[in-house]
Amino acid sequence: xxxxxxxxxHLVMGMTNKKSLKCEQHMGHRAMYWYKQKAKKPPELxxxxxxxxxxxxxxxxxxxSPECPNSSLLNLHLHALQPEDxxxxxxASSQVAGGxxxxxxxxxxxxxxxx
Amino acid sequence: EDKVVQSPLSLVVHEGDTVTLNCSYEVxxxxxxxxxxxxxxxxxxxxxxxxxxxxKKSGRLSSILDKKELFSILNITATQTGDSAIYLCxxxxxGTPLVFGKGTRLSVIA
Numbered sequence: 001x002x003x004x005x006x007x008x009x010h011l012v013m014g015m016t017n018k019k020s021l022k023c024e025q026h027m028g029h030r031a032m033y034w035y036k037q038k039a040k041k042p043p044e045l046x047x048x049x050x051x052x053x054x055x056x057x058x059x060x061x062x063x064x065s066p067e068c069p070n071s072s073l074l075n076l077h078l079h080a081l082q083p084e085d086x087x088x089x090x091x092a093s094s095q096v097a098g099g100x101x102x103x104x105x106x107x108x109x110x111x112x113x114x115x
Numbered sequence: 116e117d118k119v120v121q122s123p124l125s126l127v128v129h130e131g132d133t134v135t136l137n138c139s140y141e142v143x144x145x146x147x148x149x150x151x152x153x154x155x156x157x158x159x160x161x162x163x164x165x166x167x168x169x170x171k172k173s174g175r176l177s178s179i180l181d182k183k184e185l186f187s188i189l190n191i192t193a194t195q196t197g198d199s200a201i202y203l204c205x206x207x208x209x210g211t212p213l214v215f216g217k218g219t220r221l222s223v224i225a
Contacts, residue, residue, distance in 0.1 A: 042203055042215035043158070090157050103149055104213060106157035 003027075004107035006091050012113045015081060021110045023074040023091030032074040033104065034066060035090040043090055049074060050096070081114045088112075117142040119206050121216035128223055132194050136219045138204030139186040148180055148187050149213065151203040158203055161189070194223045 004025045013019050023032065031050050035043035048056035049068040063085075065077040074091055088111050092104040118141045128134055138148065147165045151158035162171045164180035164187055171178050175194075180187045191198055201220050205213040 042205075042218055044215075045213070103160050103163045105160060106151075109157045 004091055004093055004105050006089075006107035006110050008110055009108065010111050010113075012115060013078065013081065014115055015083070017081075018077070018079045020078065021076040021089055021091075021112075023076075023093075023107055024072055025093040025105070025107075026072055027093065027105070028071075028095075029093035029105075030071060030096050031094045032068065033092040033094075034064075034074070034076050035092065035106075037088040037090055037109070047076075078112075081112075083114050086113045117206070117208065117214050119204055119214050119216035121202075121204050121219050123219060124217065125220040126222070128194055128221070130195060130223055130225050132223075133190065133192045134194060134221065136189040136191075136202050136204075136221070137186060138189070138216055140204075140206045140214075141185065142206050142208055142214065144209035145182070146207045146209050149205045149207065150178055150187070150189050151205065153201045153203055153218070154199075161202075191221075194221075196223050196225055199223045 007022045011019060033048050034046040036046055037043045045058050046060045047066045052068045052071055063080050067075040088109045090109045091107040094104045120139050122137045126134060147163050149163045150161040152161055162178045164178060167180055167182040175192045178187060178189045189202060199222050201218040203218045204216040207213055
């Protein structure tokens, strides 16, 4: 099973709403990632979790709050977002982060629209 | 600053043509180079390259890395309309996740 799943597939939220994006993998990977991708641009790294601990935060605004409840799950909590935060949010996982090279597997993404 | 540059940015070919996509990089602490295909949603993993001169093949796709000249190519032979996508090159650095290039948008027309 080389699948990373993400829910929901689409999300429309207002600027005052609180919502969460979910990501799950059952490959035994110990590194999980959140990326943001705007139209016609490559994915931009937001956060990296390694062994359920936040290891990299790429200066992401605090209105995005990641959480890794266990080794299979990764959440991204959203609060008070801005319209410019509308994008495709991709989750990925790999066997480890910063260790031997292992490819990252991406989930299908959540397309977020902030109104 | 670590940099990954892909060329061309876009390409239109006819079915049956062979295409070569390029990826050059200037990074410190290189670990591996990865190719992804992105259609409407998430990138799909194609290849990971760590050693120079060893070609990786999967069907009509192949890729090779030159660590001396700091580039990689992705070849697609006998292209089909289903190959139309954005092809992303990414470099993995020691202790750092992927640095992506801007991608090559390939359009294959019948």
